[in-house]
Amino acid sequence: MSALRILVPVKRVIDYAVKPRVNKAQTGVETAGVKHSMNPFDELSIEESVRIREKKKAPGGVEDICAISAGPAKAVDTLRTAMAMGADRAIHVETADGDEGALEPLTVAKMLRAVVDKEKSNLVILGKQSIDDDAAQTGQMLAGLLGWPQATQASRVEFSGDSVEVTKEVDGGVETVRAKLPMVITTDLRLNEPRYASLPNIMKAKKKPLVKMSLSDLGVTNERKLKIVKVTEPPARQGGGKVEDVDGMISKLKELGAL
Amino acid sequence: MFPAARRLALRGVTSLPRSTSALAGPFSQSAFQRLLSSLAILEQREGQLNHGSLSAITAAKKIGGSVHGFVAGSSIKSVAEEAAKVEGVEKIIAVDNAAYDKGLPENFASLVVENIKKGGYTHVIAGHTAFGKSLMPRVAALLDSQQISDITAIESENTFVRPIYAGNAIATVESSDSVKIITIRGTAFPAAEIQGGSAAVEDGVDPKSEATSEWVSEDLAKSDRPDLATAGKVVSGGRGLKSKEDFDKIMQPFADSIGAAIGASRAAVDSGYADNSLQVGQTGKVVAPQLYMAVGISGAIQHLAGMKDSKVIAAINKDPDAPIFQVADVGLVGDLFEKVPELTEKLKSS
Numbered sequence: 001m002s003a004l005r006i007l008v009p010v011k012r013v014i015d016y017a018v019k020p021r022v023n024k025a026q027t028g029v030e031t032a033g034v035k036h037s038m039n040p041f042d043e044l045s046i047e048e049s050v051r052i053r054e055k056k057k058a059p060g061g062v063e064d065i066c067a068i069s070a071g072p073a074k075a076v077d078t079l080r081t082a083m084a085m086g087a088d089r090a091i092h093v094e095t096a097d098g099d100e101g102a103l104e105p106l107t108v109a110k111m112l113r114a115v116v117d118k119e120k121s122n123l124v125i126l127g128k129q130s131i132d133d134d135a136a137q138t139g140q141m142l143a144g145l146l147g148w149p150q151a152t153q154a155s156r157v158e159f160s161g162d163s164v165e166v167t168k169e170v171d172g173g174v175e176t177v178r179a180k181l182p183m184v185i186t187t188d189l190r191l192n193e194p195r196y197a198s199l200p201n202i203m204k205a206k207k208k209p210l211v212k213m214s215l216s217d218l219g220v221t222n223e224r225k226l227k228i229v230k231v232t233e234p235p236a237r238q239g240g241g242k243v244e245d246v247d248g249m250i251s252k253l254k255e256l257g258a259l
Numbered sequence: 260m261f262p263a264a265r266r267l268a269l270r271g272v273t274s275l276p277r278s279t280s281a282l283a284g285p286f287s288q289s290a291f292q293r294l295l296s297s298l299a300i301l302e303q304r305e306g307q308l309n310h311g312s313l314s315a316i317t318a319a320k321k322i323g324g325s326v327h328g329f330v331a332g333s334s335i336k337s338v339a340e341e342a343a344k345v346e347g348v349e350k351i352i353a354v355d356n357a358a359y360d361k362g363l364p365e366n367f368a369s370l371v372v373e374n375i376k377k378g379g380y381t382h383v384i385a386g387h388t389a390f391g392k393s394l395m396p397r398v399a400a401l402l403d404s405q406q407i408s409d410i411t412a413i414e415s416e417n418t419f420v421r422p423i424y425a426g427n428a429i430a431t432v433e434s435s436d437s438v439k440i441i442t443i444r445g446t447a448f449p450a451a452e453i454q455g456g457s458a459a460v461e462d463g464v465d466p467k468s469e470a471t472s473e474w475v476s477e478d479l480a481k482s483d484r485p486d487l488a489t490a491g492k493v494v495s496g497g498r499g500l501k502s503k504e505d506f507d508k509i510m511q512p513f514a515d516s517i518g519a520a521i522g523a524s525r526a527a528v529d530s531g532y533a534d535n536s537l538q539v540g541q542t543g544k545v546v547a548p549q550l551y552m553a554v555g556i557s558g559a560i561q562h563l564a565g566m567k568d569s570k571v572i573a574a575i576n577k578d579p580d581a582p583i584f585q586v587a588d589v590g591l592v593g594d595l596f597e598k599v600p601e602l603t604e605k606l607k608s609s
Contacts, residue, residue, distance in 0.1 A: 019560055020424040029428050105396070106405045131541065134423055135408045136387075140364065140396035149365050149472040152393045155535075165475065170389035171488070171544075172536050173479035177363070179472035189525070189542055190535060225405035229418060229431040237567055240588035242579075246601045249573065250609070252589045258492075258550035258571035259517065259606070 002181075003063035006049045007121035008087060009112055010042040010069050012078040013132045020132075026230045028099050038078045041127025043085070043194035044187040048157060049125055050086035051192060058159045064088055066119060070111060072097040076210065083205035084197030090210045091115065095222065104224055105133075107215075109141035114218035116146060122182040123164075128153050139186035149179035155190035295324025295416055298352075298378060300371065300385035300394070302362070303330055303338045311489060313450040315384040316345055318443045320451070321413045322382050325349045329463065331370060333357035339460045346455035352378070352463040358470065362390050366470040368397035373464045375402065375438060381416070387442040399440040406440040407432060411447040425541040425564035445488060446547035446568060480534045482521075487537060490520035492550045495539055495566070498526035499555020499576065499595055506532040509599050510554065516606040522546065522566075524556045540565035555595045558583030575599060 014020055015037045020029040046067065053062035067082035069075040070093040079090035093111060095101030103111070116124060129136035143150035151166035155174060158165045167176045169188045197205070215222060243249050253259040297319035302309035308330070319326040328342045331354040339353035352374055359367055371394070375383055383398065385391035387409040399406035411429075412420035418433045419441065487493065494514045500506040506527065514521045523533035525540055539546055541564040551569035556562060558574070558581055566572070567586055574587035575595050584590040591598060 014424070016561070020427045022428050029424060104405050106400060106403070109400055129542075132424055134421075134425065134541070135406070136392050137396035137399070137406050137408060140393060141400035141406075143364075144368060144397035144400035147471075150393070150397065151472065152364075153389065168389075169535060170477070173477060174535075175477040176475040177472045178475050183472075189529075225435050226407065227433040227435070229433050231423070231428050231430045234422070234426060234429050234567075237572075237586045239585045239590065242584065242590040242592060245593075246591070246598055246605060249575075249589055249591050249602065250605060253550070253571065253573060256571045256588060258573070 002122065003060045004052065004058050004123050004181075005064045005119065005121045006052070006062065006066070007112070007116060007119060007124045008042070008045045008049050008065065008067045008082065009108070009124070009126050009138070010046065010067050010078055010082050011039040011127075011130045012036050012069065012071050012075045013039045013130055016040055016131055022231050022233050026232055027228065028231050031098070036074065038081055039127050039130045041129060041131075041187050041189070044189070044191050045125040045127055046082050046085045046087055047192045047194040048187060052157070052159075053086075057157075059161065066091060066121070068093065068112070068115060070095055070103055070108060070215075072101055079210060080202075080205050081197060083208045083210075084202045085195060087208075089208055091213060092210060093213050093215060093218070095215065099228075101222070103222055104226060105135050105137040106141055106225070107220060107222055108138050109145055111215060111218050111220045112138070112142050113145045114220060116142075118218075124184045126184070126186045128186040128188050139184050143184035146182070146184070148183050150184045150186075151177055151179065152186045153188040154185050155188050157185060157191070295322060295382070296378065296380050297322050297324060297326050297382040297384060298375060298380040299326060299328045300383065300391070301328050301330045301342055302386070302388070302390050303332050303335070306332070306334055306338060308338045308341050310450050310453070311388070311445055312386050313342070313345060313453070314386055314443060314445045314448040316348060316451040317448045318384050318410075318413065318441070319382065320347050322416055324381070327352055327378060327380070328458070329371065329374060330354075331356065331359035331367070331463070333360055336460075341453060343458040343460050344453045344456050345451045345458070347451070348456050348458040351458050351460045353460055354463040354465050356465055356467070358467070361474040362394065363470040363472050363474060364393045364397050365472055366468050367394055368401060369466050369468040371398050372401045373466045377464050380438065382439045382441060384441045384443060386445050388445070391442045395440055395442050402438050402440065404436040404438050404440045405434070406442070407434060408442050409444050410441055411444050422564075425561055426567065427560060427564075444545060446545055480536050484514060485518065485520045487520040487522055487539070488544050488546060490546070491548050492517050492519035492552075493522045493539070493546055493548045493566075493569070494519045494552045494554065495522035495524065495556060496527050496533065496554045497524035497556030498530060500527060500532055503532045505596070509595065513554075513599050513603045516603045517550075519550070519552070524559075524562050553583050553587070554599055556583055557581045558586065
């Protein structure tokens with residue numbers, strides 16, 4: 001088996017612990033001054049790539065781990081984090097700030113296809129979904145565009161000879177599939193526990209190569225097919241108050257018709 | 260900052276007339292559009308139709324126009340005939356080939372694409388299940404269409420509503436694609452009933468493209484309890500249960516006392532108290548039962564994303580400030596190790 005050239009797409013999103021607020025104009029959520037970090041599923045992708053190298057899981061070894069992110073200038077912070085966790089280098093595809101620059105999954109998939117060709121990647125590991133748009137599409141779209149096999153929501157990745165065996169989280173349990181490289185894998189929470197970047201590694205990551213590109217360098221335009229008509233707050237749920245004891249709970253539930 | 264805010268405000272205003280024109284009905288632009296026709300992708304497993312996947316037919320009927328169903332696998336005839344009994348379905352397209360049994364996305368996507376092209380559908384709908392999530396984006400990419408994921412409502416043939424940011428915001432989006440690829444949230448569209456219909460069953464196109472992946476094995480959690488995703492009642496345990504033994508000892512009799520499915524928070528799953536497949540939340544299952552009972556669950560936003568559309572939410576937690584109490588219709592502050600067994604006993608004897 002040839003050596004692995006792993007491409008790991010990462011996305012800068014509002015931190016998972018922050019409760020997003022819809023903006024006044026109802027065009028999106030407030031992002032200014034809100035803490036952002038790497039999409040949690042993407043941390044798993046980086047971690048898995050680094051573990052494949054450290055644990056020598058792939059018979060042909062790992063030649064390269066390249067992180068890539070499309071987004072405004074601040075996406076560079078996310079890429080530095082990826083490199084501090086162990087990625088060798090990074091590509092930043094710069095887009096406009098705010099809603100103007102937001103790319104739809106299909107556009108991201110087209111961009112990644114161009115990068116895969118350019119970088120001669122043979123394994124792409126993505127998060128199963130980003131926690132902002134919750135679309136869960138990019139990995140599958142990329143696999144479709146490349147004509148590569150895909151294994152989504154991976155909780156275990158093993159190599160044997162020239163094949164990769166992936167256990168996937170499915171409804172009601174797990175399913176294992178096998179495919180030959182090149183392929184696309186998307187990560188699920190159970191896959192691993194991402195490491196924290198150590199201070200020395202954060203310092204080293206500042207010296208690792210980071211290449212800037214634009215969408216047009218990759219022959220892709222930001223064509224949007226979904227227009228956001230409006231974004232609203234979900235209907236608020238009012239707590240119904242507390243009861244004193246178990247009997248109180250049973251009678252309240254009966255009153256509400258739930259029992 | 261001011262010009263940016265103004266631009267956003269202006270955009271909000273200009274989008275109004277456009278979105279209303281989309282609803283103007285058959286007398287405006289849609290008279291010139293193709294006739295609406297939807298293909299609902301149905302799931303089957305070992306020759307059994309997955310009834311939950313009939314939600315796709317409910318959604319297709321809401322869009323309007325003709326509704327066809329699609330199934331593929333070995334000996335698909337009986338599955339197709341069962342689906343043909345759903346009222347309002349014109350045709351079931353069936354492809355009989357064992358190569359599609361496991362729903363591997365590599366060959367299943369090309370299969371679906373060929374049948375979409377032949378049928379000239381304007382909408383293709385599947386559930387936002389493991390199968391739909393794995394298949395549909397691949398189909399969308401092959402058709403150069405931007406999929407609309409996990410919709411909870413249909414406003415018009417091209418305008419759809421979907422939750423974003425773990426359900427903390429609700430986006431209304433308008434698609435300009437000629438073929439709309441859609442996955443639906445099952446809890447927002449009840450499964451169509453198998454009665455009153457007599458659709459024709461027709462053989463679909465089979466491109467016989469090879470799967471580039473191979474199915475190896477599966478390990479599904481077995482349970483006699485109702486299915487979590489569709490249960491009328493769900494009792495869910497969190498980190499407060501402390502161990503797998505306690506989780507089983509407390510939650511199982513409790514679930515059985517009211518005929519509920521068992522769910523769990525991510526904390527409980529990560530700690531090994533419950534199986535992954537029981538996780539409720541943004542990254543697990545989304546449920547909307549009549550009654551959701553949260554036991555020892557604090558109520559993180561990722562968990563709320565998976566259950567806040569439940570009709571009635573009840574919570575038992577020893578922390579009176581736990582965020583779960585802000586959404587619960589009934590809250591009881593107390594030690595779950597005392598309260599839940601007491602509740603179980605009283606419910607059993609009532």
